[in-house]
Amino acid sequence: MHLQTHEFCSVPSFDHDYGMEDYGKGVARWCPGCGGHSILTTVQRVCKDMQYEPEKTVVVSGIGCSGRFPHYMGTYGFHGLHGRAFPVASGVKFRRPDLNVFVVTGDGDCCSIGAAHWVHAIRYNMKMVALLFDNGIYGLTKKQTSPTSPLNTHSNTHPKGSFLPPINPLQTTLGLANVSFVAQTVDWNAAHLYATIRKAAEHPGLAFVRIVQRCPAFMRDLYGDIAVDPKNLILLSNENGINLKPKARKAFGRVIEHDPSNIHKAREHAEIHNGIPIGLLYQNTDNVRYDEYGAHNLGMGVEEKKENLESLLDQYSTSQSVK
């Protein structure tokens, strides 16, 4: 029997403590002031604090500025195709429960070209952290309207202002079957960003985190004043939510008590227009997980496989009668 025990458990080997340097690689090439930088550092910190083995960690991205993310991680990475991070990440996880999987996707990547996969990844609910880098614009290709660009965004594809109302990724995700974790945070509040990604990493299922991301190059005025003035960040607070130290809470103009098990309230908060609700909108740890289904028959030995295969072939044998 070739029992591959490492396929069943992901107990980190504590033969040495991993430090921040174990999770980094190269120098991030994003613009100065880009939200990507702080998200990168935060993900590395979460990996360190969770003591994820770098070789057991896979970061999968699509294409876009955000897509460059895995190149700056000291883990395994997969910088794949525009819009297709979710299927790749799901394939990685399906038969490798021992791997820690992150998905990094942009607003064009996730909500436009890859929208079909987004819908289904939520439904698969495989244990992984999905980070939506939502800068409300196509960054890499230089300022085209994205499906999350606010109405009347002036871009290279809509110089007179965008015509259609944006998709609200929170609302959309909250409407999907088998959704189990939806949170929102912003790249410029380090404490909240950390607490959110940490909470996501601990979630037993697919944790969808929309990160409102600054893009100083092309989208200075995403949300206009709302983004700049900390008063406009509305903290969703709850003992089961994303918790900040009292000092960190002070940065928020408004605090709303929100129970993350209440999906109807979550949908209401997702629709807030006069501020940015941040925190855990919804969590349910009881949903079915497709990665558990995918891993249910791992570790079968070669001899057992061969035996079963031979008896299957018997059914096709001309010298055999029915069983």
Next chain:
Amino acid sequence: MDYMVSNDILNGGEPIKPRKIKQAIVEIVSDSGEGAQKCGQSFGAISAKMGNGVWTVEIIPAEIQPPARSREGASGIRVRIGSDKVTNMGNHANLVIALNEQVLYGRISQDAYNENTLMFIENKWAKSEQETIRQQYAEALLKFKESGIQVVEIPMEEECLKLMPDPRKGKNMWILGLLCYMYDRDLPKAEDQIRTIFKKKSDAVIALNIKLLHAGYDWAREKLPFRYEVTPMEVHNDMVVMNGNEALSLGIMASGIELCSMYPITPATSVSHHLAEYFERVGGIVHQAEDEIAAIGFAIGASFAGKPAVTVTSGPGLALKTEFIGLAVMAEIPLVIIDVQRGGPSTGLPTKVEQSDLLAAIYGEAGDAPKIVLAAATIEECFQFVVLARKLAESFRTPVILLSDANLATGVQPFPRPKIDSFWLTNPFDQSPWKDGAFPFEWDEHTGTSKRPIPGQKGGMYTVTGLAHGQTGKVAYDPEINQAGVESRSRKFASLQKSLKPPKINGAPEGDILLVGWGSTLGAIEEAVADARAEGLKVSSLHLRFLFPMVPGLTEIFSKFKKVITVEINYSDTPGHPMITRENRRHAQLAWLLRAQTLMDIDSFSNVYGQPLNPEKVLNMIKRELNIENAKVSV
């Protein structure tokens, strides 16, 4: 093949001794849902179990429930059994059993029958309450008889009514009984077959169907004044009998592949049905993805993570997968992609055979994206080539496209039981630390091959990217690095090509005509060549399994023949049309490739009727090419 039929054949007589014949082609044609295929598949399986050569071809309407008694709704099967190995569907049927007369028109226009064909038709339509039906029936019978076909009306419904109130779902086993008598099949084997196909049904259902079998048998014994025996071969090895999609599925399981990630598409889907039933018992699993793109992306993710994976599709799906195939080429991720081809372009002829995805498989991606392309020519190869494809995919760190087609998908043929090697089932899943300092794309200067790190391997951490990259795996826009990367990824296939053997020639190594084929046409081509050679014609053939890279020695072989013609089921312009010139003629797909490869003036014989090729058409083409008088002009 001739059956002697007198006008009042149904009067029966003394029990008769079967006449020995070498082969028989039988068709059962009906509205869909009447179980004609089940009947034919059973007849084929029983024959295979008796030691006969068998080949079956399903006749499948495009719709699930086409209107009853419609010409385009013909659903059925052709079964060819022989004393020797049977490799193709043959020419004209010897016997066709039809549950109504309308479904025969399509088959007649496809040249399935001739004056030697015996036609058994359900006679209940003669007494139909609807006058139009009675008229249609009478008209058809007259027409068929006039064309020389020998028509016999059979009271199938009437006989079955004696056993069940609604024989729509029972007649097929009555017909099986008739066939078992007529071709002297083993009744206990037939009963076994019924138990197998109805194994999920109740005992009562099985008992009823066995009764129907006997009833058909007894009726035939009483009424038919003829009986045949297709002497079986002596069986030396243990044989298995299955269709091409079942063989693909078993090949997947035997190859050590652990994941089949797919999206349903005809005619590939039944591979996943079969897998869904058995795969988990041999350590694998099926993932039905949200779409074709996700299906391959998921498979690539699994393979990247060290879990051998396959995606199974047909032409439209292959088209959608091209961007991911390009990524797998660029990032050198092993993957098996099976394309069970159907008629195209677009939705095309979903249930019909065509070999039109060859160029798309080789050249379909954006940019320069070489990968291995194989084509199975037999049911046995559907099994063996999956094993081969997985091995090649891993050895050369590349996607491999394996082409099958709708003809192989549903065709049933016996072949020696494969010997499963435990080694196939082992996984390359290496979790030992990665060699210190080694790059993730350390291309061997000579062969272009390299070893890949798998997540979990300490020290192997790298980021797969579809962007240009060098040996380190890091994104690089440096022109030299890009040139070197593309070169290495191409060189792998040159080194594979060097290890391949020149193809075997069927027939003499020189002559007037060499036919070159690929895929499911093997049997028809070789039978035509055998017939031609029996008539003294200097014709040979060869069949390609590797389409990219191609086997060595082709130019040398071709130069020994006056003319080289590819035989394919895809489109080529017919020379002779006023619009078609030497310069603008579009060649069949393999011909394009061979012309480019050998700089020789290679011709092609190809068409897209959605029909498997039959030997007679190939033989006629050979004769036309050699200016032989009695060649028929049909194409």
